[in-house]
Amino acid sequence: MESEIAQLLQVAKYDEAEQLCRRLLVEREGSLGANHRLSLLAKNNLGLVLKHQGKFEEAEQIYRDILLVGQKISCDDPTRFSAIKNNLAIVLRHRGKLAEAERLHREELELTEAKWGKGHLSTLTSQNNLALTLRYQGKFEEAE
Numbered sequence: 216m217e218s219e220i221a222q223l224l225q226v227a228k229y230d231e232a233e234q235l236c237r238r239l240l241v242e243r244e245g246s247l248g249a250n251h252r253l254s255l256l257a258k259n260n261l262g263l264v265l266k267h268q269g270k271f272e273e274a275e276q277i278y279r280d281i282l283l284v285g286q287k288i289s290c291d292d293p294t295r296f297s298a299i300k301n302n303l304a305i306v307l308r309h310r311g312k313l314a315e316a317e318r319l320h321r322e323e324l325e326l327t328e329a330k331w332g333k334g335h336l337s338t339l340t341s342q343n344n345l346a347l348t349l350r351y352q353g354k355f356e357e358a359e
Contacts, residue, residue, distance in 0.1 A: 220260055229268045236261040250284050262302060271309045278303035294326045301344060313352045320345035 216239050223232035240261055243254040258281055265274035278299055285296035304319035324341040331337050349358035 217256070217260065220264070224264065224267060227267075229264055232264045233261070233268065236264050250288070255281050255284060259299060259302070262306075266302070266306055266309075269309075271306050275303065275306045275310065278306060292330075294330045297323045297326045300326075301341065304348065305344065308348050308351060313348060316348045317345070317352065320348050 216235065220232050220235055220239075223229070223235065236257065240254065240257040243251065243257045247254050258277055262274045262277040262281075265271075265277065281299045282296060282303065285299065300319050300323045304316045304323065307313070307316035307319065320341065324338070324345055327335075327341045328338045346358040349355075
């Protein structure tokens with residue numbers, strides 16, 4: 216079902232993607248529980264769709280909920296939820312919560328760089344996301 220959601224996003228059929236995400240989330244939470252990794256994946260996908268639709272307030276709450284679950288789960292990999300942290304930071308940037316977005320981007324960049332190194336694509340993407348947030352704040356020199 217994730218591939219179908221991805222296809223709908225590619226062709227900008229956001230309302231259909233949202234309906235599918237919500238249905239999948241209900242199914243997964245009902246059968247696996249709200250804290251199961253597949254339920255969290257479904258919740259993240261819903262957040263992505265909502266972000267594309269400009270429904271930033273709801274997307275923010277979804278990402279915060281996922282991060283709360285992540286804090287409760289013992290995990291050997293501190294980068295496990297870094298993509299969620301990045302998604303939340305992007306939503307916060309869109310909502311004008313720039314200081315918090317910057318903090319989250321810095322945390323996510325530190326985790327990504329420690330795991331993958333400075334030249335890895337994931338690290339470069341994290342650097343770019345931080346730079347965008349810095350530019351929104353008028354911190355142009357630091358963004359360079």
